[in-house]
Amino acid sequence: MRHLPSTLVRFYLQKAIEWLQQYLSAGDMPLHLFLKNKFRWCSSSGEHAPQLGSRDRRYISALLYDYFRLGKSFSGRSVEDRMMIGFLICEQDPTPIIRELRPEWLQATAFANPLERAGWFADFQPEDIFPWASELSPGVDARAYAVSYLQQPNVFIRIRPGHEGGFAVLPDPIVRVSRHTLAVPAATNLHRLLRAREGVDYVVQDWASQQVMEWLIEELPAGKADPSHVWTVWDCCAGSGGKSLFLADHLPMQQLVVTDIRASILTNLRQRFRLAGIRKYKSAVLDVTQAEASDNILGSKRFDLIIADVACSGSGTWARTPEQLHFFIPEQLKDFHNRQISIVKQACRHLQPGGYLAYITCSVFRRENEDVADEIRQMGLTYVNSTLITGYSAGGDSMFVALFRAS
Numbered sequence: 001m002r003h004l005p006s007t008l009v010r011f012y013l014q015k016a017i018e019w020l021q022q023y024l025s026a027g028d029m030p031l032h033l034f035l036k037n038k039f040r041w042c043s044s045s046g047e048h049a050p051q052l053g054s055r056d057r058r059y060i061s062a063l064l065y066d067y068f069r070l071g072k073s074f075s076g077r078s079v080e081d082r083m084m085i086g087f088l089i090c091e092q093d094p095t096p097i098i099r100e101l102r103p104e105w106l107q108a109t110a111f112a113n114p115l116e117r118a119g120w121f122a123d124f125q126p127e128d129i130f131p132w133a134s135e136l137s138p139g140v141d142a143r144a145y146a147v148s149y150l151q152q153p154n155v156f157i158r159i160r161p162g163h164e165g166g167f168a169v170l171p172d173p174i175v176r177v178s179r180h181t182l183a184v185p186a187a188t189n190l191h192r193l194l195r196a197r198e199g200v201d202y203v204v205q206d207w208a209s210q211q212v213m214e215w216l217i218e219e220l221p222a223g224k225a226d227p228s229h230v231w232t233v234w235d236c237c238a239g240s241g242g243k244s245l246f247l248a249d250h251l252p253m254q255q256l257v258v259t260d261i262r263a264s265i266l267t268n269l270r271q272r273f274r275l276a277g278i279r280k281y282k283s284a285v286l287d288v289t290q291a292e293a294s295d296n297i298l299g300s301k302r303f304d305l306i307i308a309d310v311a312c313s314g315s316g317t318w319a320r321t322p323e324q325l326h327f328f329i330p331e332q333l334k335d336f337h338n339r340q341i342s343i344v345k346q347a348c349r350h351l352q353p354g355g356y357l358a359y360i361t362c363s364v365f366r367r368e369n370e371d372v373a374d375e376i377r378q379m380g381l382t383y384v385n386s387t388l389i390t391g392y393s394a395g396g397d398s399m400f401v402a403l404f405r406a407s
């Protein structure tokens with residue numbers, strides 16, 4: 001149990017509240033970027049700004065993140081109370097701050113887990129954290145999902161096939177989830193712990209994302225009837241290439257095309273592909289909703305597998321970015337839904353007869369998952385199967401995947 005001087009504790013709280021107000025009026029930029037800019041400003045503004053060491057940054061960041069982890073719960077309380085409650089519930093050792101600022105709550109620190117600590121407050125209801133339960137996909141446990149916000153999710157590693165040897169002995173705190181999946185608490189310095197090379201021997205990929213791809217490989221004829229099939233694949237919203245990297249490691253491909261609307265993310269993808277030794281692919285910046293632009297890039301090319309890991313609310317990952325809970329309004333789901341339909345509609349024009357479409361989201365909302373899947377059926381594709389990966393119960397993200405086949 002560390003001791004912090006009273007003036008320092010009060011300084012952390014004052015800074016966190018001041019920055020919270022600035023952050024809320026700045027709009028919905030990612031909190032980690034806002035904090036990065038703030039810390040950079042502090043270290044470059046000389047005597048006009050407070051000089052913050054790594055411990056100071058840790059405490060101020062935790063106060064802000066924990067405030068957002070409460071979601072819509074404790075909404076009748078003051079900002080300062082909510083920040084203190086969040087810190088008490090979500091931090092492993094909240095005593096240095098609580099002892100100084102809310103000594104009357106110290107009893108609650110005797111409980112080990114966040115939910116028990118939260119339950120110590122009479123005005124806490126887990127369901128209040130995430131009050132949009134009626135919008136969730138069937139199969140999402142609203143309470144378990146809401147409670148998952150109280151803890152920072154783990155980081156997951158996927159060991160690339162053929163590179164397992166370097167992971168026979170795992171240093172603390174790395175935990176083996178399965179043969180190819182490892183978990184570590186967020187903010188662990190992996191490069192210091194592992195000799196294995198990131199990007200070469202392993203990639204950072206969430207558990208849910210790995211589960212989705214394992215499920216997909218099993219559902220495709222490659223996993224079942226026809227292991228000799230060599231695939232032509234278009235990853236139309238490829239991002240930094242997590243899904244394509246998985247496919248390249250597990251599916252025989254004769255052609256891989258990756259596109260994304262953002263040039264910057266494709267730069268990242270190319271770097272990851274280079275490290276992974278993947279050279280046989282084509283990449284292009286493309287807004288898939290634009291038919292003419294797609295035709296310019298793809299011509300009349302048709303694929304036997306299209307991965308549409310579409311832009312979505314990202315609600316399956318919000319325990320990593322709890323500030324999103326604050327900014328979310330359910331009306332946004334309509335826009336996401338419409339964008340998803342228009343991506344899929346255009347992408348499907350490049351599907352081979354008999355080819356497969358994998359529709360993927362990192363969302364827990366029915367509007368983005370089952371409702372879009374229903375509309376894909378109405379477009380004339382045959383539904384094969386779907387699954388919801390409820391990563392909130394495994395300390396990771398949650399995702400939805402539905403597989404369709406063109407006639």
Ligand SMILES: C[S@@+](CC[C@H](N)C(=O)[O-])C[C@H]1O[C@@H](n2cnc3c(N)ncnc32)[C@H](O)[C@@H]1O
Pocket residue numbers: 209236237238239240241242243244259260261262265286287288289309310311312343362
């Ligand atoms: C969920 S992310 C993809 C993650 C990626 N598949 C992975 O596993 O690393 C969705 C991506 O869709 C891209 N995107 C959004 N709208 C798009 C559009 N109209 N056309 C193409 N890409 C789009 C975003 O830039 C984002 O990178």
